Amino acid sequence: xTERIKIETLALLVxxxxxxxxxxxxxxxxxxxxxxxxxxxxxxxxxxxSIIGVALLTIGFDALLKxxxxxxxxxxxxxxxxxxxxxxVLRLALIPLFPEGTAATSxxxxxxxxxxxxxxxxxxxxxxxxxxxxxxxxxxxxxxxEIKGLRPYVLDTSVVIDGRIADVxxxxxxxxxxxxxxxxxxxxxxxxxxxxxLRRTRGRRGLDILNRLRNNTKVDLKVMxxxxxxxxxQSVDLKLVLLAKSINxxxxxxxxxxxKVARLHGVGVVNLNDLANALKPVFLPGERLNIRVVKxxxxxxxxxxxxxxxxxxxxxxxxxxxxxxxxxxVTSVLQTxxxxxxxxxxxxxx
Numbered sequence: 001x002t003e004r005i006k007i008e009t010l011a012l013l014v015x016x017x018x019x020x021x022x023x024x025x026x027x028x029x030x031x032x033x034x035x036x037x038x039x040x041x042x043x044x045x046x047x048x049x050s051i052i053g054v055a056l057l058t059i060g061f062d063a064l065l066k067x068x069x070x071x072x073x074x075x076x077x078x079x080x081x082x083x084x085x086x087x088x089v090l091r092l093a094l095i096p097l098f099p100e101g102t103a104a105t106s107x108x109x110x111x112x113x114x115x116x117x118x119x120x121x122x123x124x125x126x127x128x129x130x131x132x133x134x135x136x137x138x139x140x141x142x143x144x145x146e147i148k149g150l151r152p153y154v155l156d157t158s159v160v161i162d163g164r165i166a167d168v169x170x171x172x173x174x175x176x177x178x179x180x181x182x183x184x185x186x187x188x189x190x191x192x193x194x195x196x197x198l199r200r201t202r203g204r205r206g207l208d209i210l211n212r213l214r215n216n217t218k219v220d221l222k223v224m225x226x227x228x229x230x231x232x233x234q235s236v237d238l239k240l241v242l243l244a245k246s247i248n249x250x251x252x253x254x255x256x257x258x259x260k261v262a263r264l265h266g267v268g269v270v271n272l273n274d275l276a277n278a279l280k281p282v283f284l285p286g287e288r289l290n291i292r293v294v295k296x297x298x299x300x301x302x303x304x305x306x307x308x309x310x311x312x313x314x315x316x317x318x319x320x321x322x323x324x325x326x327x328x329x330v331t332s333v334l335q336t337x338x339x340x341x342x343x344x345x346x347x348x349x350x
Contacts, residue, residue, distance in 0.1 A: 016059050023055035072128065079124030086123070087116035129226065152177040152222075153270065154244040156253035157187050157236070161206040164272055165252065169219055177220045180210065181243055185223060187236055241265050277335070280309055283342055287330045290350050293318045303346075317346035325350035 027048040091112045098108050153176055159165050160180075169178070188210065192203030213221045224243070234242065237255070241262045244251045250268035253259060262269045283289070291305035296319050303318025303326075315328050328344035 019059065020052070020055050023051055027051040075127040076124055079127045080120050082127075083120030083123040084116065086119050087112060090115065151268070152179045152247060152249040153252050154179045154181065154240060154247075154249050155184065156240060156251060156255060156258060157184055157191075157206065158254040158258075159252050159272055160184070160188065160209050161191075161202050162254050162272065163205060163209050164276070166209050166212050166216075168272065168275070169213065170216065172218065177222055178213065179243075179247070179249060180221060180223045181240065182223060182225045183236060183239055185210070237261060241267050244268075276309075277340055280311055280340055281307075283330045283333055285330055285332060288347070289313070289328050289330065289342075289344065290325060291315065291328055291344070292325045293321045293323065295322060307342075311340050311342060313342045313344055315344050315346055321346065321349060 031044045031048055091108070094108060094112075153174055155165065155178060168174070188203055188206045190203070191199050192207055194200045194203060213219050237258050238261070240251060240258070242265070243249075244262070244267045245265055250270055251258065251262045252270045252272065253262075254272050259269050259271055291307075291313050293303040293305050293315060295304045296302065297304050297314055301317050301319050303315040303321060305313040305315060305318070305326075307313065313328070315326065316331075318326060318328070326349055327347045329347050330342060330344050332343045334341040334343070
């Protein structure tokens, strides 16, 4: 990674030096032009310094913008190109109506300059506001997305506050882009500003996790500001589901109700609780475990213990061995939506 950064820095340095040399060549050519021979002696040098100054200011402005968004830059380029193209076509269509060499032709040129300016602004504005919907115009962006995965993942408030998503993403199990809608960020901000201490702590934790994801160079996280018109007036959960459906993505959540709503709309869901349960160790009846009994169970004679991952162990005959390590034999395993429960029978003290 460091070697790549060095190569990019060296390439930028070479390009900037070449740019300054080209600007100097343009300035020298201007000094040698006939238009400046009849001007005072100081005018050519002012023009020369101005051109070099513009080149240096351009490089400085480029250096200040460390993180450039490709979709935003491309939207400006394409908007400008489309606006100029429309202006040129419109001028070609109007030229036959105005005789050459007349005042009407000069008037047409002035009008077309204004029309071109307006068309360029409109095209750039439209493309910037709809840059998430015109990936087909820019093949490079679409190819880049295919490398990162086919279907993006939309993050829910609960999964960001939970915090495990940052650890899961760092394992690189998700190879697609992560989408964080602006209304989810606003909800996190509202929770962080809550008067309730517990809600405020949870909201701040969510914002910290979000910043952790954004600062991770291996994570392709995008905060989506634009909301499709059909999301107006909908609840946050329904907005999340409809947004994921509109971009053909999946929802990552811990919310059981949101899980059901998303599946009702035909949207794929990744539930971190289900993922965590799937990664817990599998126990078969007859296996022996060494467990510490921490408290009494609900039924007579039962004791309760826990594995390191939080799995609850119900031990028949373990009530008398609280705060002791015991050997048990697994009798059955129960998988519920809340997690996995293991039932065992006390064998002997450890």
